[in-house]
Amino acid sequence: MTRVVLWTLGGLVLGLMIHLVVILILPQYAAHDLWDRISAMSEPTQLVVLDKVEAGADNPLALDPLFAQAVCRLDLADGPGQIVGPLPDAFWSIAVFNTKGTAIYATTHRASSNNRLNLGIFNPAQTKLLSQQEISAEADLLVVESPGDDVFAAIRLAPPHPEMLERYRDILRALKCTNLGT
Amino acid sequence: MATLWTLVATDADGRNIAVSDTLLALDSNHLSRAADGSAVISVGPALSAGDWLEIDGDGPFRLLLSLYDTPLTGGLDWSTSEMPTITRRSCS
Numbered sequence: 001m002t003r004v005v006l007w008t009l010g011g012l013v014l015g016l017m018i019h020l021v022v023i024l025i026l027p028q029y030a031a032h033d034l035w036d037r038i039s040a041m042s043e044p045t046q047l048v049v050l051d052k053v054e055a056g057a058d059n060p061l062a063l064d065p066l067f068a069q070a071v072c073r074l075d076l077a078d079g080p081g082q083i084v085g086p087l088p089d090a091f092w093s094i095a096v097f098n099t100k101g102t103a104i105y106a107t108t109h110r111a112s113s114n115n116r117l118n119l120g121i122f123n124p125a126q127t128k129l130l131s132q133q134e135i136s137a138e139a140d141l142l143v144v145e146s147p148g149d150d151v152f153a154a155i156r157l158a159p160p161h162p163e164m165l166e167r168y169r170d171i172l173r174a175l176k177c178t179n180l181g182t
Numbered sequence: 183m184a185t186l187w188t189l190v191a192t193d194a195d196g197r198n199i200a201v202s203d204t205l206l207a208l209d210s211n212h213l214s215r216a217a218d219g220s221a222v223i224s225v226g227p228a229l230s231a232g233d234w235l236e237i238d239g240d241g242p243f244r245l246l247l248s249l250y251d252t253p254l255t256g257g258l259d260w261s262t263s264e265m266p267t268i269t270r271r272s273c274s
Contacts, residue, residue, distance in 0.1 A: 108251045
């Protein structure tokens with residue numbers, strides 16, 4: 001009798017463990033995740049200004065209607081990534097994500113002194129070359145290290161007035177998103 | 183508790199239900215506030231005094247408050263984590 005109870009208990013615990021493991025790894029096998037969506041809408045180094053949110057229209061990315069927003073995908077195997085250009089004297093933020101959609105770096109307008117964005121994204125090998133000064137970098141380059149080669153950046157600008165949204169979208173279009181030559 | 187926040191009203195599928203494309207959301211920079219910094223925001227189809235987000239339709243909807251550049255997400259500062267209260271008013 002004790003043996004039957006023990007076997008049943010053991011079976012239950014094992015079942016519970018398998019259940020938990022499956023639930024925890026499920027997101028990694030999701031077929032249509034954020035990275036797939038970003039990949040579908042842009043090529044590496046192609047900066048895409050996201051569509052404006054309109055009343056009554058679908059908003060699959062759950063974007064904030066008051067912001068001008070852009071994404072840019074980069075493959076660091078082609079060289080360190082750089083996102084550079086002037087940004088307005090208003091709230092803005094930039095975040096760098098890995099393929100899992102986890103932010104590996106983020107900053108806002110408060111960290112910038114000259115209203116110019118100059119962000120460099122380096123993989124570990126490139127960071128090493130940078131520290132050995134084998135990659136030249138501008139003095140104001142903000143260095144971000146990414147563990148993997150595939151990253152994307154999301155840039156958000158908040159116009160002081162809704163009427164300025166289109167102008168702020170033009171500012172995003174003027175940003176350069178490239179691979180630095182090594 | 184944030185550099186900037188926005189308030190959006192959507193339906194269950196995330197579509198913005200504001201009446202006008204020129205006022206899709208309210209934000210912290212364009213509010214009339216009381217002397218203590220608090221603000222009362224009305225969300226609904228009926229004309230309201232003060233800050234008013236005019237929406238369309240009837241039935242349930244969602245309110246989405248987004249905080250930007252906030253210490254809350256980093257877990258650094260929970261001292262100001264008091265969230266706004268929502269009160270249901272009469273459907274006049």
